Structures are given as structure tokens and as C-alpha cells.
Amino acid sequence: MCGRYALTATPEEILHFLSVVDIDSFPARYNIAPTQPVLVVIGSERERPGSNLPERRALLARWGFIPGWAKDPGEFPLLINARSETAAEKASFRAAMRHRRILVPASGFYEWRRPPKETGVKPQAYWIRPKTGGLLAFGGLMETYASAEGSEVDTAAILTTRANAAIRLIHDRMPVVIRPEDFSRWLDCRTQEPRAVADLMQPVEDExxxxxPVSDLVNKVSNMGPDVQKPVALAEPTEPPRKPSKGDSPQMSLF
Incomplete structure (x- = not known):
């Protein structure tokens, strides 16, 4: 899963990385949490000048997906992630997977390794980022929810896939990472059906x-500074953590 992430790049770096039309200035965010507004990139109906590829736009969406058919968002589960293996068939995500795929720019994400409860060992937080540094883009889905009163809100979820061998030592799921060379194909919902982009929703290579490892500062949403990414001394895990039981609620387990 992906329950917290960070975006600390400058607007100029995001413009260059994602080739978006325009983007407003915003501060570095070290601890982005569900229900907060997040930056997402979509393909528009217009084509980029000198190209037959869709133009890209950046906008803010609520991190917490609400399907268009939901009657009461307050009673609907908080959908921060969507499993890539089943999103095209699930009622909540099926339409968005076909018509509203997005990119979610990030500098990295946080994950918690949760040892068996009987060990008495507390969960350990990890800041997980590209080894080469810089930006990456998660694959995501968006839905504009319209209330009965007529108000609208853009909502989003991050797609996840099975963890690669390196991340599996911490958690059995990880975000889907879309490569820059695949941005256009992923965002092209006009000609690319879900089955045509299924190959993009695979775990990135182990390297x-x-x-x-970081401290538990990241556990609190109110901690928003760079200190949440400060490394702590810790032995590297050598065995995968326990898998969540049926009684666990992974999406809500951080809060």
C-alpha cells in the first residue's frame, strides 16, 4: 500500500519532469497524508502543440477516492489505494481505470514494517526513495464527485502492485511507478484501454x-518538516514481515 508520501521538488522540476502546461507555486511537502489535497497530472482533450499527444494539466485532488455513484461520501470507506490487479473490474474503480488515469508526482513514499505482535517490537517506518534521487510518478486514478447539492470535488487514489524483492522485506505491496517514457501511453485514455496498459502496472526492478529507516515522527500528520526523513540507526530487515490477517484494515492502519 501507500499511506504517506512526499513531494519536495520545485515547481520547475515538476514542469520539466512531467511536461505539464503550467503549475502554481507550492511548498515542499514532506508528509502527505490521506484526505489532503495532492498534486496530480491528467491528459486533456487538447493536443500538445506540434504533437498528436494529449496536453497534460496539473491540478489538485483530494487523496481519497469517491466513486461517482456513492450517495454519502461520509459513510464511504477511505479509498487511498487501488489494487492494480483488480481495478479494471472493481465497481469503485472500473470507470476511472478506463477514462481517468492520472500521474501522481512524488519524491518517494513511506512504509511501515510491522513485526508480529507477539514480538513486542514496534512498527518501523521507512522513507523509500529512488536510489538516483529526483522525481518519480505513481500511477493513479481520479474521479470528480458531484454532490446532490451540486458541489464538485476531484478525488484520487494511488495504484499499488505486489512488492519487489527489496520492498517485500518491509511490506508486501508498493505503489505502481510509471516511467517517463510511458507517461503518454498511461494518460491516453482515448485510445489505450486498461488491458493495453496492464504491462505498466508491474513492480519496478529491485534496484x-x-x-x-526513519523515526516515528512521520506517524503524526502535524509533523510536516524535513526532520521526518532524518535517518535513524537500525539493522536492515532480513525476513519479510507478517502478512495482514483478514481482520486487519490496511488502508486505515496508519491512523
């Missing part, structure tokens, strides 16, 4: 990320 892509590095996992840095």
Missing part, C-alpha cells in the same frame, strides 16, 4: 528504490 530502483532505497529504503531508509
Amino acid at each position: 530502483f528504490f532505497e529504503a531508509i
Whole structure:
């Protein structure tokens, strides 16, 4: 899963990385949490000048997906992630997977390794970022929810896939990473059906990320500064953590 992430790049770096039309200035964000507004990139109906590729736009969406058919968002589960293996068939995500795929720019994400409860060992947080540094883009889905009163809100979820061998030592799921050379195909919902982009929703290679143990400062949404990414001394895990049981609620387990 992906329950917290960071975006600390400058607007100029994001413009260059994602080739978006325009983007407003915004501060570095070290601890982005569900229900907060997040930056997402979509393909528009217009074509980029000198190209037959869709123009890209950046906008803010609520991190917490609400399907268009939901009657009461307050009673609907908080959908921050969507499993890439089943999103095209699930009622909540099927329409968005076909018509509203997005990119979610990030500098990295956080994950918690949760040892068996009987060990008495507390969960350990990790800051997981590309080994080469810089930006990456998660694959995501968006839906504009319209209330009965007529108000609208853009909502988003991050797609996840099975963890690669490196991340599996911490958690059994990880975000889907879309490569820059695949941005256009992923965002092209006019000609690219979900089955045509299924190959993009695979775990990145084992060497892509590095996992840095950090303190429990990241557990609190109110901690928003760079200190949440400060490394702590810790032995590297050598065995995968326990898998969540049926009674666990992974999407809500951080809060």
C-alpha cells in the first residue's frame, strides 16, 4: 500500500519532469497524508502543440477516492489505494481505470514494517526513495464527485502492485511507478484501454528504490518538516514481515 508520501521538488522540476502546461507555486511537502489535497497530472482533450499527444494539466485532488455513484461520501470507506490487479473490474474503480488515469508526482513514499505482535517490537517506518534521487510518478486514478447539492470535488487514489524483492522485506505491496517514457501511453485514455496498459502496472526492478529507516515522527500528520526523513540507526530487515490477517484494515492502519 501507500499511506504517506512526499513531494519536495520545485515547481520547475515538476514542469520539466512531467511536461505539464503550467503549475502554481507550492511548498515542499514532506508528509502527505490521506484526505489532503495532492498534486496530480491528467491528459486533456487538447493536443500538445506540434504533437498528436494529449496536453497534460496539473491540478489538485483530494487523496481519497469517491466513486461517482456513492450517495454519502461520509459513510464511504477511505479509498487511498487501488489494487492494480483488480481495478479494471472493481465497481469503485472500473470507470476511472478506463477514462481517468492520472500521474501522481512524488519524491518517494513511506512504509511501515510491522513485526508480529507477539514480538513486542514496534512498527518501523521507512522513507523509500529512488536510489538516483529526483522525481518519480505513481500511477493513479481520479474521479470528480458531484454532490446532490451540486458541489464538485476531484478525488484520487494511488495504484499499488505486489512488492519487489527489496520492498517485500518491509511490506508486501508498493505503489505502481510509471516511467517517463510511458507517461503518454498511461494518460491516453482515448485510445489505450486498461488491458493495453496492464504491462505498466508491474513492480519496478529491485534496484530502483532505497529504503531508509526513519523515526516515528512521520506517524503524526502535524509533523510536516524535513526532520521526518532524518535517518535513524537500525539493522536492515532480513525476513519479510507478517502478512495482514483478514481482520486487519490496511488502508486505515496508519491512523
